[in-house]
Amino acid sequence: RRRGFSESVFCEGKTEAQLLAIAAQLDSKSPVLFTRLEESLAQQISLAYADQPFSYDAVSKTALWGERPAPDPERVVAVVTAGSADIPVAREAERALEAEGVTVLARYDVGVAGLHRLLAVWPDLEAADVIIVVAGMDGALPSVVGGMARQPVIAVPTSIGYGAHFQGLAPLLTMLTSCAEGVGVVNIDNGFGAARLATQIVRLKKPHARAGGA
Amino acid sequence: RRRGFSESVFCEGKTEAQLLAIAAQLDSKSPVLFTRLEESLAQQISLAYADQPFSYDAVSKTALWGERPAPDPERVVAVVTAGSADIPVAREAERALEAEGVTVLARYDVGVAGLHRLLAVWPDLEAADVIIVVAGMDGALPSVVGGMARQPVIAVPTSIGYGAHFQGLAPLLTMLTSCAEGVGVVNIDNGFGAARLATQIVRLKKPHARAGGA
Amino acid sequence: RRRGFSESVFCEGKTEAQLLAIAAQLDSKSPVLFTRLEESLAQQISLAYADQPFSYDAVSKTALWGERPAPDPERVVAVVTAGSADIPVAREAERALEAEGVTVLARYDVGVAGLHRLLAVWPDLEAADVIIVVAGMDGALPSVVGGMARQPVIAVPTSIGYGAHFQGLAPLLTMLTSCAEGVGVVNIDNGFGAARLATQIVRLKKPHARAGGA
Amino acid sequence: RRRGFSESVFCEGKTEAQLLAIAAQLDSKSPVLFTRLEESLAQQISLAYADQPFSYDAVSKTALWGERPAPDPERVVAVVTAGSADIPVAREAERALEAEGVTVLARYDVGVAGLHRLLAVWPDLEAADVIIVVAGMDGALPSVVGGMARQPVIAVPTSIGYGAHFQGLAPLLTMLTSCAEGVGVVNIDNGFGAARLATQIVRLKKPHARAGGA
Amino acid sequence: RRRGFSESVFCEGKTEAQLLAIAAQLDSKSPVLFTRLEESLAQQISLAYADQPFSYDAVSKTALWGERPAPDPERVVAVVTAGSADIPVAREAERALEAEGVTVLARYDVGVAGLHRLLAVWPDLEAADVIIVVAGMDGALPSVVGGMARQPVIAVPTSIGYGAHFQGLAPLLTMLTSCAEGVGVVNIDNGFGAARLATQIVRLKKPHARAGGA
Amino acid sequence: RRRGFSESVFCEGKTEAQLLAIAAQLDSKSPVLFTRLEESLAQQISLAYADQPFSYDAVSKTALWGERPAPDPERVVAVVTAGSADIPVAREAERALEAEGVTVLARYDVGVAGLHRLLAVWPDLEAADVIIVVAGMDGALPSVVGGMARQPVIAVPTSIGYGAHFQGLAPLLTMLTSCAEGVGVVNIDNGFGAARLATQIVRLKKPHARAGGA
Amino acid sequence: RRRGFSESVFCEGKTEAQLLAIAAQLDSKSPVLFTRLEESLAQQISLAYADQPFSYDAVSKTALWGERPAPDPERVVAVVTAGSADIPVAREAERALEAEGVTVLARYDVGVAGLHRLLAVWPDLEAADVIIVVAGMDGALPSVVGGMARQPVIAVPTSIGYGAHFQGLAPLLTMLTSCAEGVGVVNIDNGFGAARLATQIVRLKKPHARAGGA
Amino acid sequence: RRRGFSESVFCEGKTEAQLLAIAAQLDSKSPVLFTRLEESLAQQISLAYADQPFSYDAVSKTALWGERPAPDPERVVAVVTAGSADIPVAREAERALEAEGVTVLARYDVGVAGLHRLLAVWPDLEAADVIIVVAGMDGALPSVVGGMARQPVIAVPTSIGYGAHFQGLAPLLTMLTSCAEGVGVVNIDNGFGAARLATQIVRLKKPHARAGGA
Numbered sequence A, B, C, D, E, F, G, H: 001r002r003r004g005f006s007e008s009v010f011c012e013g014k015t016e017a018q019l020l021a022i023a024a025q026l027d028s029k030s031p032v033l034f035t036r037l038e039e040s041l042a043q044q045i046s047l048a049y050a051d052q053p054f055s056y057d058a059v060s061k062t063a064l065w066g067e068r069p070a071p072d073p074e075r076v077v078a079v080v081t082a083g084s085a086d087i088p089v090a091r092e093a094e095r096a097l098e099a100e101g102v103t104v105l106a107r108y109d110v111g112v113a114g115l116h117r118l119l120a121v122w123p124d125l126e127a128a129d130v131i132i133v134v135a136g137m138d139g140a141l142p143s144v145v146g147g148m149a150r151q152p153v154i155a156v157p158t159s160i161g162y163g164a165h166f167q168g169l170a171p172l173l174t175m176l177t178s179c180a181e182g183v184g185v186v187n188i189d190n191g192f193g194a195a196r197l198a199t200q201i202v203r204l205k206k207p208h209a210r211a212g213g214a
């Protein structure tokens, strides 16, 4: 498998027929992650491949098909969100991490307009190897987290907002120009991509395992 | 005088001759603020109007001509900056506040990438009636200040930054989409405008004085 | 309560289940403002919490739950609009002001293309402590109001317009570059934010009351 | 001559040699307008063509070579500016009008932030057949003029401003989305183009003269 | 009536109730133009005001209520389009011209990709006092017309196009930077505004009539 | 050599030392094209490599080092410009064509604002296999040429213009949305790229020769 | 026929009545291509013109009416896509090529994130005269193909993507700034335009045939 | 030290006096990195602090003051560039890595327009723990590297390019929308930020060392 990841299928804009055709070609021995999958389509696919566990998550619109690996306690990625409206993107990241056997630590709605919320969860976050920060609106949270954390920080802007937010442009620019050092940014709403980068990072901790896992 | 303010002259793009002509028409009895004034031009103007005190501030490129009113201890505006490169814009705001007899409380370089810096100055800021927050780069500071403050917060994006900063667009959008409630935004690098708005706000505390001061 | 305001819930993009859950956690003793709430959802929420007064305003898509404080005659905010299509945004501001006990003075459809309309209502506006100006299209009204007013002016661009209006970008830029001194700008269609800033400003008039009201 | 206008040469980016070559091909019997011409280049050209009157205007960076027609009192175009920094663009328009024998009525610095200034000159403007409005910053003046005038209004945005002004984008969008009916807009800083359009309009008053003048 | 025009009502975003209320306040003695009016709403309005002629045009989504003035043969405005998809915008302009008694000369689908089409209709256009050019896609037609015409040219960009057209931005910029001298531009899809400007221009031909018509 | 072209060196932003080092590695047996080369640097390079012919063209800022192949009369590319200010970009294209042995047919200043100019040169252009159209300002020329030509048309937007031209964005969008079928567009000011594409196209006429020439 | 192509009809935004009217005027002796045609409308048109073969392709939303010419084996255009979501745009190009008797060689889903896929199909592509590369997301494929190919390369950005993709802006800019020499770019999703340019290019191989085919 | 990094000073826009003052406050016991430092200023600073080693690199405009730690052979970061013009940004990253004791593996000018160049260096890159990819122009290189690499990939867009490149916007968007999974992006020209992120990542390999190194 390419780059040591399990398969993923980006479902947006694909018809049921196309998705069934893709699924038919997939290797049922390893987990497959479907992203941006509408619930009605998920049901069709699950019917067709009833021999394998198939779990659909309506919040993130993702489906995981096949056996999910056990979470590795030595590979921990925290996922935090600024608001509750950012949770679907965060959940997409979490599902992609879980598909790779990464342990997830999620904390939601800790945006900077109420700093006490972030400070309250901070001790938990310290245990993580990598922190993924998901934020819409002004996208200010990664700057604060990035200023506090010793771990690599991955920032995900979301399309949550209106007006001068321009569908996520505002938090995207905020994150790219962050005054915190060394924040890596992915595309707007791309929880999946953040999870992939985080997975590659935590694999560095036990490279032998990485080789074995691929 | 229009809206109860002392006169101000925006000098960018004006020749020495134009500025001297404008100055000749001004009322020497009340203070005049020159903004965006190059030092060499300031010297020419100060020579021509030697009868009045003339103070030039090279950091903010402002000159104050005439007697400055005593700062009113009941009208206090705090001016904070995220970085030290934002100081020229902050100083422009301070000079415009001073010209109106407003007491200024300045704290620089307290950006969110090092949160302890903001927390350290916070007790001082609580004494202010209004807080002006000046920030370039990601422009995240007003969101944090706005989440903590009970006072009105005025945000000034600056052109300090590069790349996806787009000459101040990044912090401008950040501030407009701030997740903190009720932050008022002015134009990029517009310390003067922030000061004018703050002055009008603090005048509400003693409206009679406002009438008298106009 | 954070910053001395009553609670608010931004409902856009939230499901009925989510909104009922949020409402269940709210303190019924103080008023709660729901913004961007569709009428059908409002009905569901009002049924569930029938023990408290619940008023829904279809124009602004806001609901106020709980006892509204009496308007304070010493804290007056004027809300003016350029066109009649801007009224929903103005109404959102008014509802947020009313929830905090601020007296509202509303004048609609006084845009600059018919200057006599603004001049006709001007004497009324002079009584206000703060003026909120709501305008779409060219967004020129705050420049004219800002040039006449001694009070703080808060400008709200709206998404009313088409073509080169770019969903509110045109009036947003107009307001940020206003030739009137010291106009504070909030996000496109953000009547709520303008009201929050105005509320903080009028509280400066009687700070003791502010402390008490929080 | 194309479209009945005298010749014009846009000089920006052309070398002295190129300009001399162009000038050598021009018909010295009718006036020629050079726009965006630096003073040093103007001197070289005037030396080479000393047989004809040559007037250079440093404010608008235009030169008029050859006999200028007498201004026609029945064809009057008003040129107004919002600020004094817009005067160079206004002067370019005036020079192009004068080259075609149009009578110019100029009023500067009547921007909407001080409405009394516009109202003071309004009676003068009523005599004009067309009104050209030149404005930078927020570009709000054409909306007010357009709401008052019965004559055709041509709006010229200028590059005067900073920050969210984006080199003239702000007033350009303002003018295109003007709430006044039927304002025609030309390019940023294009005083020349506004004058050309105005000239074609005033020629409609006496079409026979137009034919003769071509 | 403001600026000598008959009344107009911009209907986009207004409810049936709002439109009926507006119509009830209108003066039935002079024509009223409704623009951007959906057919179903037009039927409701026509029922309510059956005492006056009411003509709805489904192409331009405009309704004219009241007696239409006879077209004045000495005031002629040509309306040309680049493609057939631009016709709705052209028709809006024509309806607004007809409401003011201006004679309309319409020629469609003469875009520059087939130059013979424009040349074929050119002799007809020469009879017009003003030419309105409506174009989407690349918006190149006004440059060619502007280079040929002695009359004032008004350019209307349309939202017809896709991709790098950006909802009309492409032809808008083309028209603003036109290499033809003196083209006046209005907002994207604003046929109404072009007609208003053209009407003011043709009124200059017989100013006495203008005074009388107001 | 890659793709059968002679070597080229893009000199912008390279120091004299870097350019000399690059030149030292080049194969003196085949021609080398230097683009965006300042005259002073060209002189240094020509001194160092005096054994080979070295021709510098100040208009296009290109240098050709080594023997230039004879122009092939069966491979003809026309290069036309809208204005004279576009000539430097056109010349860059011509130089790159000449370096590959392509015959060039150049016609300048035939923009659409004076259509007779294009029609006058049209018979000449018919002889070309490919037409490169270089245009700044509104970028309308490729639409007209593309509507008339049977040959492939390559459009090059230039940075010539101001205001809403946005450094070439206006003609770039015009060309991408051209109503003429099948115009290929290259980057702003990229005469070199247009020439490369044209060269590949004309090589299709005699593929055997192409193989030989590589 | 203009430029030697068979007729084409761009159907987006046209009603059934308009399309039937257009079809009624078309010459049934040569093929007609309908693009952006919804399936339901296609059925209506096919019923009305049952005398001629009519093939509808639901993937590209194109219909071909009339006899399709036999593919010419000496005129071969390859069409490659980066992803499977780009296939509709690729198919539009293929249909337009087929209508002109060009042989099509299609290879899908060979994007650069899995380079082996491109290398696997490369030998096939070498047989083509022209390569059309269709890519959404990052639009990187034409740079790689352009660096390998001796043939002319035409790049088509697609609107497939999200977030910072901005409806195709991202791949459009990528292709315009491609580091490969001489890639011609067409509008976002404009498979048709790419085919037209490719057809003109391959006709250069046998110009006599081109004359005959027109 | 914050986040376990040595000190760094961003020098752009700071005067000599400011830099000397900052330097005077720094701890001479650990290395300090100055970025965006002009050579003349570097000399002044080196004179003032002659007691410590001071190395200036003119390519990246960085200075390293104090003892540099020995490179750790178990922490290896590769830095690759698409073109030679991207080297200054790459060198900035390298210097920041070296200051933290990370081993650097640099390979330049391996852009995708000549794929053999990347394939030639690929075996070397496999040894790295993280790959930083620096690219201007189209920014396509990270997509290809990201598709091949098992390691985390960090992409740095550069401002190298012109026209539709828009000072780095083109490669920035390319990288954000990369079809390769999990590429982290930093700001345009931000080699420093990429190095910081890479350093945090490689520290995960030996967390104990991380603690010790801080």
Ligand SMILES: Nc1ncnc2c1ncn2[C@@H]1O[C@H](COP(=O)(O)O)[C@@H](O)[C@H]1O
Pocket: A008, A009, A010, A011, A035, A036, A092, A190, A191, A192, A193, G083, G084, G085, H179, H180, H181
């Ligand atoms: N939610 C997502 N966002 C961005 N990329 C995704 C997402 N889910 C899957 N992908 C990518 O899409 C690729 C599959 O695309 P496709 O071949 O069109 O199914 C995978 O290899 C992933 O790189």
Ligand SMILES: Nc1ncnc2c1ncn2[C@@H]1O[C@H](COP(=O)(O)O)[C@@H](O)[C@H]1O
Pocket: A083, A084, A085, B179, B180, B181, C008, C009, C010, C011, C035, C036, C190, C191, C192, C193
């Ligand atoms: N109409 C509105 N526009 C912008 N922000 C709002 C609006 N209504 C409420 N808010 C903000 O949204 C926050 C609630 O967001 P949430 O936690 O998602 O319900 C409140 O604390 C307000 O700051």
Ligand SMILES: Nc1ncnc2c1ncn2[C@@H]1O[C@H](COP(=O)(O)O)[C@@H](O)[C@H]1O
Pocket: C083, C084, C085, D179, D180, D181, E008, E009, E010, E011, E035, E036, E190, E192, E193
């Ligand atoms: N189609 C249109 N496009 C732009 N402005 C219009 C249009 N139709 C009417 N208007 C303007 O809208 C104003 C009426 O707006 P309202 O008061 O909202 O009905 C009129 O006075 C016209 O200036």
Ligand SMILES: Nc1ncnc2c1ncn2[C@@H]1O[C@H](COP(=O)(O)O)[C@@H](O)[C@H]1O
Pocket: F008, F009, F010, F011, F035, F036, F190, F192, F193, G179, G180, G181, H083, H084, H085
């Ligand atoms: N004027 C130009 N515009 C765009 N690309 C150019 C130009 N001149 C040369 N090139 C390209 O730049 C490459 C050389 O870049 P470099 O290796 O930096 O010298 C050549 O292979 C061409 O692809």
Ligand SMILES: [Mg+2]
Pocket: A083, A084, A109
């Ligand atoms: Mg919340």
Ligand SMILES: [Mg+2]
Pocket: B082, B083, B084, B109
């Ligand atoms: Mg600092």
Ligand SMILES: [Mg+2]
Pocket: C083, C084, C109
């Ligand atoms: Mg109205």
Ligand SMILES: [Mg+2]
Pocket: D082, D083, D084, D109
């Ligand atoms: Mg003034």
Ligand SMILES: [Mg+2]
Pocket: E082, E083, E084, E109
């Ligand atoms: Mg047509």
Ligand SMILES: [Mg+2]
Pocket: F082, F083, F084, F109
């Ligand atoms: Mg010319």
Ligand SMILES: [Mg+2]
Pocket: G083, G084, G109
């Ligand atoms: Mg795929």
Ligand SMILES: [Mg+2]
Pocket: H083, H084, H109
């Ligand atoms: Mg190179």
